[in-house]
Amino acid sequence: MIDKKDIVIQRSIRYTEPEEKGIFAQGAKYWVKVTDDIEEPGRGCVHCSTCVEACTHNTTKPNAGHCVFTMEERYYDDGGHRVEPDDSDEINLVEKILWINPDECCNCKRCVKMCPQRAIKVFDNPDYNDIGVPLTGAEQINNIISRAGGKSTVSSAHLGRGQSKMYTDWLIDAAEILSQTRDHNNEYAGQMRDMYLGKRAAKLKVDTPIFDVHQSYGSNSHEAILARMMACVKLGRPFFTGEGFVHPDMMAAASHCILQFGSGGFGPWVELDKFAGVSMKYGQDAKKGKGGRLQDKKNDYEIALLRCVEALRHLSSPNPQHLQYSIEELPMRVESLRALLGDDKLIGADVYGTAWNFSEICVAIAKSGFDYITIKAGDGSTGAAHTVDLQNRGLNIVYLTHMADMALRAEGLRGHVSIIAEGGVMDYFHAMLTMLAGAEFVGMGMRTLHVLGCTLCRRCHTGQCAWGITSRPYGHRIDPMTASDNIARMIKTFHDDMEGMAAGLGMSNHADVIGARRFRYHGSDPLLFDTFGRGEHAKQVPVIGIRDREKKIFKSREVTYKENKDVFERVLSGIDGDSLKIDVGFDQIESIHLNHIMKEAVDRGVSKFYLDNVMGQRVLGTGIKCEELTVRGLVGNHAFAFMRGGKVNVIPNHSTITTVPANAQVGVANTSNPGEINIAGEVSDLFAAYAISGTFRVAKSGGVRNMLLMKAGLPDEWKNLNVDRFQNASDEIILKELTKKYQARRAKRVKTNWQDFLKEFEGKLSSRKAPVAVYGLGHEKGMGDYFMEYAQGGIGIILNVVNRMAPIGYYVCSGMTAGAAFIRGPVTDDQLGKGVRKIEYLTPDDKIFLTNHINDFVSQFKDIDIDKAYNDSLNEFAKNFADNPEQILADFCKIIPISSLSTTSNE
Amino acid sequence: MIIRKDEQSTSRNIAVNDFSGGELGLPSGACGLLAVAGDFSLDALLKAARCLQYRGRTGAGVTLKSLYKDTGFFNFHIMFRSEDKISELDEVLHSMGLRILEKKDMVERKFYYEYDLPVIMHYSIVPPSPEEMMFRDRIKDEAEYINKCVTRFNKKYIDDARIFSSSKYNGTFLTAYELADTIDIYDIHKYEDHYYDACLIHLRWPTSQGRGLWWGPQPISIGEVAGVHNGHLSSDMSNARALEQLDIQLTAGTDSEAIFLSVQYLLKQNYSLEEIEWIMCRKFPQELNAMTPEARARYEELMGSPFLYRMKMSGPATAITLVEDTMVGFTDRDHLRSFSVGINDKIALLGSEQRAVISAAYFMHEELNMFDPEAGKIVGFNVKDKKVSRLDYGWKKND
Structure with a gap:
């Protein structure tokens, strides 16, 4: 357009003024210095705009479309007047201005790396950092100022407040005379290969002692996850998902993946038999009530589809509830997962080592039947948490590992549980220390991210990562294939050094290293001193509690079958075609046995079960693939959990003097995808x-x-997914499939911009069918508190067939981000939870929806003898609804979330 | 520290740290509670409680109300760490003015071979005369005097002995093992045909910290109060401080004990059941708006008391407390533990799972009116001479 040869181009570099000046220039933690050609001839800025492309950070105005760098072009005519760029004939002078807004800079150094002239330098701003006195320095003062603006200090990763104490004051014990030093390069020495994660029936073979850590799809970009996953396949180690489940494109590697179940419970929770195991995430200590949170802007259409939630809302992983975060529920959880996954899949527990009673917790976990414990320590990271929490959370990993190892040994459980230790493990030396303190495996999360470019700018939670690690729109800046090679190479060098160190200690394999407690600490950290400073540890713990060890562990299906073969076979002899009726005899068959009998029956072709005289047996139906399941009696804890498809009916039992009501205990139908469940x-x-x-x-x-x-x-x-062929496939085939799927995705991605790319997924969101739960209410009591708390979709309907004046408790739909509740009867504003509102009218669509569900509800229960008072109420309700549906519908209110789109970022 | 001492703990000579009520961690489950009042069969109840076995394996106990009602003296169940402490501690009881009428072994010798047991003895105790009690401690009431003595004894000699049952009427039986072991060790089935009109059963899953000999298993019983609790309170410090400043001493030192003693205190102070609910299961702030102005004023008056203010339970709890003839049960306001009740004319059953309650009814051949009380709602029963009646909200003990 501008082709006049005599146009003069004038270039300049300018800095924007901070919005608030002086000490309040909080953003300007860093100076961004761009040199011009006068300052450094030949290396000055050429106004090529590469930095503008590279920089993604704009925290204060995330939608502004510009970041730290902005390129402005101004056009002037002969007379020095500004003209439009279209008026090319008149243009005489073009002024190119590179605007720099250091307020937004987080020192990620992407621009520094990308600048072809190496003209950019980023360094600490002394005005921000050199204030205060030693005990109340820049960090404290700036935090206070930030809070005065109503912002608490959130960080995304890693404390980095000071040098890790693990680094110094160690003496390496390499006394050649006593423990002959060996050569791992040319001899069988120091070998850490062919190891197993898990020590019971479930085992996973691994080739490196250094693992990756749990990070979720969604917090990481598609490419970052894929790179890490491919590296895990290449290295022969498990890939730990975070709470974001596994992308369908990556399901070929499912047999290498261990799914994390956090308190958010995100994901479809199907195809679970394809994975290597499930890891339960306990302890959100660092996050205090808020739980983890994926910010609304990171919850895009594709993430929402994968996590089975509504898009563009904050996703919380809350902590206060007794299905997940109560240590008392541990065994029931394991029981339920074991029933689901069988005996040969790994079940792990991730715990933060913060509590005083960490040893007890470890023993409790081992006794509950977990296959491995992942110990998370201070110095490590967690998702967005307050800086102060991050910085003060957890003990150090060496000490925690030592505690766990000793406690498990004393209880005679060390031979049942593997330990993975992670949190602030910097390099192979730390990894080695941790293993010497008792861990089988060591996790390094942050180190893996450095390979992808992470410079710890700590803005993961903003979704603006310029390296494409935690920002999905920029994910393509990572090439998963080469990045995974880089990760694998890094781990291999660490692995090699660890083997060298083990060989140097005269050890020949992995088993020699674990818990050997060699090395000597002579520093000032009391925890490390307790672990490694007190001289040689006794070789054995004095007292070992193995007397009733057998009671402490779950028995496998094979063992229960062998031990109870007569009972099992007697029950199974009742198989009639595809049906089986089991008389549980109230207390005659215990929960796990019943579950195992049902699995055996499924293997023999049964798809319809009738369980009679049930009295609170647990895990009914979990892990059982069946079309129909009828239960007569009381349903115990965690029944129907993780069910997929099928129809369940629970009916009361009036066959004895004692009525056994068709009630269900705690945690029933959790995390399920049933056809329908009627209680x-x-x-x-x-x-x-x-x-x-x-x-x-x-x-x-x-x-x-x-x-x-x-x-x-x-x-x-997820309904049409078929990845069976990859279950036993070689690593090469899996990697090839992952590459193929990614290339197809990338081809689509490069043709369009990010928003248009996501459009494809938007359509799929609306084709999902949300879960619906309908409650009739009884005369005994109303609906409890916290109904639909944190719901992320789904519809709850309370019919109030008994016309209670107080149909529901308090904190109704608190923290709900999507979905709706229809409640019949009075609900006051006081009863509503946070972030929701009540609407008093129904739309025509609502009415049709409710009418259908009311009719289904009535026909489901009208012929069942529940109890006289209830049956009378239901009949009356049904009659009233048939006579005058509008009158019944008029009593409903609707509760919906106030849009979370307006919620501001917490940065 | 987690490493055990070198010496092996041996039966009849147990080191406190080695064996303070359970193992380091725990086997499957959470505490199981089952309680009954009225006219019932003990065997059937014990059978039903087995379904809670998966919930607790490091301690189990049974309290039988009115077991000793005809004895006319106080019945102490005492565990001694070792045999050579017995005579020394008998002297202590003497020095408190208590007369030991009779003492006998409670456990057959063979069980000392099977389990690591402390020495467990039954003492028949006669308190001093009213004049002597006044002289010694300015206490008139013998129950109160006994309470004081037991508390002092347990606190002071906790490392050597523990009086774990000290009622005139009730008997509590504890071990740090499973329920089946407890039943065997004390041969509890032999009481089937004895007189009793209420029972508390607890199967323990350790979460709390206490001190002393076998501090963990429940029911925890002092004098005429006994209770069972499932959960782990984060308000344990606050609750303990409230009692401390009222000069009510914890002896086992657990969060659970504070609940039972608080209930006893509140009943004794003549607070109504509803007021006890307000104090211990504190209402949500929004609920206050729905109260009548009078009720709200009373509520605020109660919360204004610095002692009552600190008796709120935070964190998971289902608790059942027996104070003389009154049995009350409740959950924390957040309902982090479940709680079920079944009633008919003859019995009232309270349990931490519906399964246990219905099982008990099934084995007793009873039909029940079943319900799960709403979160933080108190239920109370009076039981006397095998007759049980439900107490209404406004009921006060001394009215």
Whole structure:
């Protein structure tokens, strides 16, 4: 357009003034210095705009479209007047100005790396950093100023406050005379290969003692996850997902993946038999109530589809509930997961080593039946947490590992559980120390991210990562194939050095290293001193509690079958085609046995079960693939968890003097995708928590926290997924498939911009069918508190067939981000939870929706003998609804979330 | 520290640190609670409680109300760390003015071969005369005097002995093992045909910290109060301080004990059941708006008391407390533990799972009216001479 040869181009570099000046220039932690050609001839800025492209950070105005760097072009005519760029004939002078806004700079150094002239330098701003006195320095003062602006200090990763104490004051014990030093290069020495994660029936073979850590799809970009996953496949180690499940494109590697179940319970929770295991995440100590949080802007359409939630809302992983974060529920969780996954899949527990009773917790976990414990320590990172929490969380990993190892040994459980230790492990030396203190494996998370470019600018939570690690729109800045090679190479050098060190100690393999407690610490840290400073540890713990070890562990299906073969076979002899009726005899068959019998029956072709005389047996239906399941009696804890498809009916038992009501205890139907579950009684706490899809009908009331974190439906792609062929495939085939799938994705991605790319997923969101739970309410009590707490989709309906004046408790739908509740009867504003509002009218669509569900509910329960008072109420309700539906519908209110789109970032 | 001492703990000579009520961690489960009042069969109840076995394996106990009602003296169940402490501590009881009428072994010798047991003895105790009690401690009431003595004894000699049952009427039986072991060790089935009109059963899953000999297993019982609790309170310090400043001493030192003693205190102070609920299971702030002005004023008056203010339970709890003829049960306001109740004309069953309650009814051949009390709602029963009646909200003990 501008082709006149005599145009003069004038270039300059200018700095924007901070919005608030002086000490309040909080953003300007760093100076961004761009040199011009006068200052450094030949190396000055050429105004090529590469930095403008490279920089992604704009925290204060995330939608502004510009970042630290902005290129402005001004056009002038002969007379020095500004003209439009279109008026090319008149243009005489073009002024190119590179604007720099250091307020936004986080020192990620992407611009420094990308600048072809090496003209950019970023360094600490002394005015920001050199204030205060030693005990109240820049960090404290700036935090206070930030809080005065209403912002608490959030960071994303890694404390880095000071030098890790693990680094100094160590003496390496390499006394050649006593322990002959060996050569790992040319001899069989120091070998750490062919190891197993898990020590019971479930085992995973691994080739390196250094693992990756749990980070979620969503917090990481697609490419960052893929690079890390491919590196894990290449290295022969498990890949730990975070709470974001696994992208369908990556399901070829499912057999290498261990799924994390956090308190958010995100994901479709299907195809679980394809994975290597499940890891339960305990302890959100660092996050105090808020739990983890994926910010709304990072929860884009694709993430929402994968996590089975609604898009563009904050995703919280809350902590206060007793399905997940109570240590008392540990064994029930394991029981439920074991029933789900069988004996040969790994079940792990991730715990922060913060509590005083860490040893007890480790022993509790081992006794509960977990296969491995991942110890998370201070110095490590967690998702966005307050800086102060991050900096003060956790003990150091060496000491924690030592504690766990000793406690497990004393209880005779060390031969049952593997330990993975992670948190602030800097290099192979730390890894080695941790293993010498008792860990089998060591996790390094942050080190892996450095390979992808991470410079610890600590803005992961903003989704603006310029390296494309934690920002999905820029993910393509990482090439997963080469990046995974780089990660693998890094780990291999660490691994090699560890083997060298082990050989140097005269050790020949992995087993020699674990818990050997060699090396000597002579520094000032009391915890490390306790571990390694007190001289040689006794070789054995004096007392070992193995006498009733057998009681402490779950028995495998094979063992229970062998031990109870007569009972099993007698029950199974009742198989009639594809049906089986089991008389549980109230207390005659215990929960796990019943589950194992049902699995055996499924293997023999049964798809319809009738369980009679049930009295609170747990884990009914979990891990059982069946079309129909009828239970007569009381349903125990964690029944129907993780169910997929099928129809469940629970009916009361009037066959003895004692009526056994068709009630359900705690945690029933959690994390499930059933066809439908009908309970002809009441349910206790946490019913249908985390449920992803399906219809749930409860004749009477529910306890507290029903439908907690309910999801928004199962996407179709999970229904049609077929990855069976990769289950036993070689690493090469898996890597090839991952590459192929990624190339197809990238081809689409490069043709369009990010927003348009996401459009494809937007359509799929609306084709999901949200879960629906319908409650009738009973005369005994109303619906408990925290109904649909944190729900992320799904519909709850309370029919109030008994016309209670107080149908529901408090904190209704608190923290709900999507979905809706329809409640019949009075609900005051006081009863509503945070972030929701009540609407008093129904739309025509609402009415049709409710009418259908009311009719289904009535026909489901009207012929069941629940109890006289309830049956009378239901009949009356049904009659009234048939006579005058509008009158019944008029009593409903609707509770919906106030849009979370307006929520501001916490930076 | 987690490394055990070198010496092996041996039966009849147990080191406190080695064996303070359970193992380091725990086997499967959370505490199981089952309680009953009225006319019932003990065997059936014990059978039903087995379904909670998966919940607790490091301690189990049973309290039988009115077991000793005809004895006319106080019945102490005492565990001694070792045999040679017995005579020394008998002297201590003497020095408190207590007369030991009779003492006998509670456990057959063979169990000392099977388990690491402390020496467990039954003492028949007669308190001093009213004049002597006044002289010694300015206490008139013998129950109160006994309470004081037991508290002092347990606190002072906790490393050597513990009086774990000290009622005139009730008997509490504890071990640090499973329920089945407890039943065997004390041969509890032999009481089937004895007189009793209420029972508390606890199966323990350790979460709390206490001190002394076998501090963990429940029911925790002092004098005429006994209680069972499932959960782990984060308000344990606050609750303990409230009692401390009222000069009510914890002896086992657990969060659970504070609940039972608070209930006892509040009943004794003649607070109504509703007021006890307000104090211990504190209402949500929003609920206050729905109260009548009078109720709200009373509520605020109660919360204004620095002692009552600190008795709120935070954190998971289902608790059942027996104070003389009154049995009350409740959960924390957040309902972090479940709680079920079944009632008919003959019995009232309270349990931490519906399963246990219905199982008990099934084995007793009873039909029940079942319900799960709403979060933080108190239920109370009076039981006397095998007759049970539900107490209403406004009921006060001394009215």
